[in-house]
Amino acid sequence: MSVLKELYQEVILDHNKNPRNFRKMDDATRHVEGYNPLCGDHYTIFLKLDGDIIRDVSFEGSGCAISKSSASVMTSMLKGKTKAEAESYFEDFHKLVKGELNAEQNMDRLGRLAAFAGVSEFPARVKCASLAWHTLHAALHDEGAAISTE
Amino acid sequence: MSGCKKAANWKSKMEITATYLADAAKAPVTVESCRFHFPLLRRQVNGKPLVYLDNAATSQKPQIVIDAIMRYYHEENSNIHRGVHYLSTKATEAYEEARIKVQNFINARSMQEVIYVRGTTEAINLVAATYGRMHVTAGDEVVISAMEHHSNIVPWQLLCEEKNAQLRVIPMNDAGELLLDEYERLLSDKTKIVAVTHISNALGTINPVKQMIASAHRRGIPVLVDGAQAVPHIKVDMQDLDCDFYAFSSHKMFGPTGVGVLFGKRELLEKMPPYQGGGDMIKSVTFEKTIYNDLPYRFEAGTPNIEGGIGLGAAIDYMNGMDLNAVAAYERELLAYATVRLKEIPGLTIIGAAKEKASVISFVLDGIHPHDIGTILDYEGIAIRTGHHCAQPVMKRFGIPATARASFAFYNTKEEVDVLVKGIYKVKEVLG
Numbered sequence: 149m150s151v152l153k154e155l156y157q158e159v160i161l162d163h164n165k166n167p168r169n170f171r172k173m174d175d176a177t178r179h180v181e182g183y184n185p186l187c188g189d190h191y192t193i194f195l196k197l198d199g200d201i202i203r204d205v206s207f208e209g210s211g212c213a214i215s216k217s218s219a220s221v222m223t224s225m226l227k228g229k230t231k232a233e234a235e236s237y238f239e240d241f242h243k244l245v246k247g248e249l250n251a252e253q254n255m256d257r258l259g260r261l262a263a264f265a266g267v268s269e270f271p272a273r274v275k276c277a278s279l280a281w282h283t284l285h286a287a288l289h290d291e292g293a294a295i296s297t298e
Numbered sequence: 299m300s301g302c303k304k305a306a307n308w309k310s311k312m313e314i315t316a317t318y319l320a321d322a323a324k325a326p327v328t329v330e331s332c333r334f335h336f337p338l339l340r341r342q343v344n345g346k347p348l349v350y351l352d353n354a355a356t357s358q359k360p361q362i363v364i365d366a367i368m369r370y371y372h373e374e375n376s377n378i379h380r381g382v383h384y385l386s387t388k389a390t391e392a393y394e395e396a397r398i399k400v401q402n403f404i405n406a407r408s409m410q411e412v413i414y415v416r417g418t419t420e421a422i423n424l425v426a427a428t429y430g431r432m433h434v435t436a437g438d439e440v441v442i443s444a445m446e447h448h449s450n451i452v453p454w455q456l457l458c459e460e461k462n463a464q465l466r467v468i469p470m471n472d473a474g475e476l477l478l479d480e481y482e483r484l485l486s487d488k489t490k491i492v493a494v495t496h497i498s499n500a501l502g503t504i505n506p507v508k509q510m511i512a513s514a515h516r517r518g519i520p521v522l523v524d525g526a527q528a529v530p531h532i533k534v535d536m537q538d539l540d541c542d543f544y545a546f547s548s549h550k551m552f553g554p555t556g557v558g559v560l561f562g563k564r565e566l567l568e569k570m571p572p573y574q575g576g577g578d579m580i581k582s583v584t585f586e587k588t589i590y591n592d593l594p595y596r597f598e599a600g601t602p603n604i605e606g607g608i609g610l611g612a613a614i615d616y617m618n619g620m621d622l623n624a625v626a627a628y629e630r631e632l633l634a635y636a637t638v639r640l641k642e643i644p645g646l647t648i649i650g651a652a653k654e655k656a657s658v659i660s661f662v663l664d665g666i667h668p669h670d671i672g673t674i675l676d677y678e679g680i681a682i683r684t685g686h687h688c689a690q691p692v693m694k695r696f697g698i699p700a701t702a703r704a705s706f707a708f709y710n711t712k713e714e715v716d717v718l719v720k721g722i723y724k725v726k727e728v729l730g
Contacts, residue, residue, distance in 0.1 A: 152677045156670075156728050164729075187669045187685045188699035210699055212667035213729060270673060 154266030155273070156213065163217035168224045169206040176204075178290060182283030184275055189215045193223075193283045200230050207280065214264075214273050219280035221260050231288050237261065238281050244268070245277045329628065332620070333709045335360040346679030349714045349721075354499050354527060354658050354705035355683050356549045359613070363553055366612035367605045377601055379578055393604050396611025397594075403614045404544065405535040406561055410593035413560040413567075414602055418526040419449040421545030421560035422493070424597065425522055426453035428570040429543075430491065436462040439488040441519075443468040443476055443505070444695055445498040448688040450524045454493060468494070470695065474501035474650035481510060485517050492521045496528035500689040500703070501650030502633075502658030504532070508539050515540065520566065526550055530707065531629060531656045533622050536561055548606060553613030557606030560597070567593050574599040625708045629657040632706050636715045643722055649701050657706035660687075663725065668702040671725050675702075678721040 173179070173194035181192050189211030196204040205226050207219045222241075226234050241261055243249035247268030255262055267277045333339050336358045341348050350358060370392065376385035378393050394409075401409045415421045430453075434440065440454045444467050451465075458465045466489075468481045476494075485492070492514045497504050511521045520542035528534055530551040536544060543566075547558040562570075572579055572590055576599035581589040590596045636659055640646055645664035663671060672684035683703045686693045693699060704718060 152674060152728065155673070161729065187667075188690075188693065189669075190699065210667075212669035214670070216667075273669075273673060276669060 151266065151269050155270055157263045157266065159221070159260060159263035160213060160217040163220035163224075164213040167207075167216055167220040170208065170220065171206050172208050173204060173206045176206075178287045180283050180287040182209075182279050182286075184211070184215070184279050186275070187212065189276060189279055191215070191219055191280055191283060193219070193280060193287050195284075195287050197231075200232070202226050202229050202231065202234060205284075211279070212276050214267065214276040215279050218264060218277045221263070222280050222284060225260060226284075234284065234288060238285055241281055242278065245274050329709065329711055332360075333711075335362070335616070336709055337361055337364070339709060343679040343681070344677050349678075349680040349717050351704040351706060351710065351714065351718060352681045352683050353530070353707040353710075354550070354687075354703065356555065357530060357552045357707055358709070359554065359609075360552055360616045362616055363609050363612045367554060367609045370605050370608050375604075378604055379595070389604060392611070393602070393607045396607045396614075399611045399614045400559055403618070404529075404559075404561060405537050407537065408564060411536070411561055411564050411567065413562065413594045413597045414607055415545075415558050415560050415597075416556055416603070417547040417549070417558035418524060418545045421543075421558055422450055422522065422524065423453045424560055424573045425491075425493075425543050425545075425562070426457045428573050428597075429520075429566065430454070430457045431460070432569075432571060434458070434461045434463050434490045437488065438463040438490045439466050439484075439486070440464070441466045441468065441481075441484050441489050441492045441494075443481075443494045444470045445474065445476070445501060445503060445505075445689065445692050446493070446495055447499050447524065447526070448690070450493050450495060450522075451691070463490075464488075467691075470503075473652050474498065474503045475652045476503075476505055476510075478506070478510070482513060485514060485519060487517075489514075489517070489519050492519055493524070494521065495524040495526075496534070497525075497531065497656045497658075498650070498689075498692070499527050499658070500660055500687040500692045500701070501652065502655040502660070502705075503650060503652035504528075504654040504656055506654070507541070511539060511541050527656065527658070532626055542566055548610040548613060551610075551613055552616060554606050554609035557603045557610055559610075564593065567597070570597075572599070573597050576600045578602075620708070628708055629706060632710060632712065632715065633657040633659070635712050636704065636706070636718070639715055639719045640722070643719065643726075645726070646722065649696050649698065657710075658703065659705070660701040660703045662698055662701055663722070666725060666729050668700045670729055671702045671722070674725045674728055675718070675721045678717070678724060680718055680721045682718075 176194035177197045178195045179192055183190050191207050191209030194206045205223045207223055245264055245267040251262040251265035264277050267273050338358045374388045376389045378390040397409050397412050400412050406412055442454055454465055466484050469477050496507050507523050514521045522543035523541045525544050525546040529546045542563050544561040549555040579591050579596050579599040581591050647662050649660040668684035675682055685700050
């Protein structure tokens with residue numbers, strides 16, 4: 149598989165074309181905007197928290213295939229998870245896209261996140277992949293203001 | 299010993315350059331021959347021959363520029379304007395000769411009107427912080443255009459905030475052309491300066507700055523022109539344009555980064571307060587009083603970018619070796635060819651269709667984000683710029699978050715346009 153195909157995997161292309169949980173959430177308990185001033189990617193992550201449990205998560209906005217599919221995959225994985233589990237995914241994801249975690253050896257842990265392993269070969273795109281996750285992280289910590297990857 | 303060998307190689311390279319310069323004066327430079335002068339264009343990227351189409355961001359450097367910088371460090375390095383020793387004299391001569399080259403290149407009346415700065419951004423900041431602060435007061439207006447680069451927006455915004463003045467913006471039409479009637483209406487007694495780009499970096503539009511300057515002058519308003527994108531493409535003439543300030547960067551015109559020029563009319567510069575204080579910009583300093591230096595040094599505090607000035611001089615030598623009218627004609631032909639070829643691609647829209655346009659093409663693809671276009675083209679060895687091009691208001695005007703931008707120099711070819719077109723089809727295939 150070429151490096152390019154590894155970046156634009158089927159999972160990524162699918163989530164880019166048909167993003168999951170791509171909607172505004174009117175009854176969200178928290179929402180945070182994430183923005184990458186370098187390329188103009190702009191998303192809002194909506195969270196409905198029930199104590200420690202993420203009851204619902206969705207997103208809205210626009211950006212490249214990598215950032216949009218990353219947001220989509222993220223939301224599809226987090227429903228029903230605890231805040232601590234979400235944080236753990238965030239850490240794994242961060243290591244994965246920076247090439248510090250081997251996808252093949254950690255398939256069970258990573259699940260669909262493994263599709264983003266190819267990003268580590270494209271340093272310019274790490275911020276695209278991470279934008280939604282950084283925004284989620286801020287939302288979990290109730291850092292209400294908009295966050296930026298710069 | 300290998301060091302000696304290297305030195306010998308370098309010597310012979312210098313001779314080749316000297317021969318080239320002599321030849322360049324005689325023979326018109328063709329696309330094939332000029333590509334040979336840019337060593338970086340011969341490299342590969344991701345296993346493919348490099349197709350460099352990001353010239354509006356920065357241009358590549360010809361060998362004579364690289365050699366001039368190397369020669370300075372090999373033979374003349376020392377500080378300028380202060381030493382009595384041999385090297386300092388040589389370095390000062392080289393640096394000041396380059397200033398004269400700039401003066402002649404832009405047809406300024408005197409070398410005192412040529413101020414070395416770090417680049418276009420610093421040039422504009424200098425004018426806003428000195429001329430601007432001196433003349434703009436509460437209730438006044440600064441007029442810029444809807445297609446400015448952030449560097450010709452933010453310095454004026456800072457000034458307006460400080461002085462409680464208003465920033466007024468000349469609108470543009472859907473083709474990316476300024477509405478000159480609106481411009482005329484914006485000019486009033488409150489207008490203290492007009493700052494407008496010569497060529498838009500995001501759209502390629504060539505603005506009728508000569509006409510705009512004349513309009514402002516009829517009302518006694520001075521005009522600053524951002525020439526960063528113009529100088530590498532068209533002949534600019536300060537006396538013909540009659541602009542009050544003109545800012546440009548060396549690195550976009552085949553010279554090194556970190557140096558640029560502010561042209562200012564002498565009568566304006568003479569009345570402006572200093573920008574930065576320090577060495578070189580003074581005649582005498584006591585704790586009670588400092589007497590500032592004459593033009594242009596009054597605006598050049600501290601040890602400057604000496605290699606940069608010398609490198610810029612070499613870039614001007616290189617450009618003087620070419621027929622700039624022929625270069626402009628060739629670039630127009632390249633732009634026309636690329637425009638036709640790109641328009642044939644289904645789902646591709648070109649942003650910016652001004653009648654007068656430089657060789658810059660911004661485009662978007664249906665359903666595909668520019669950033670993904672950039673990554674996939676890079677994989678094919680094609681370097682383009684993606685994003686908002688430091689012109690977010692332009693993106694907002696066209697209702698898009700970003701564009702992909704291919705920008706051409708005289709060393710680009712139609713074959714490279716074909717590679718770009720093929721690359722865009724590949725993008726559609728991967729993300730289709």
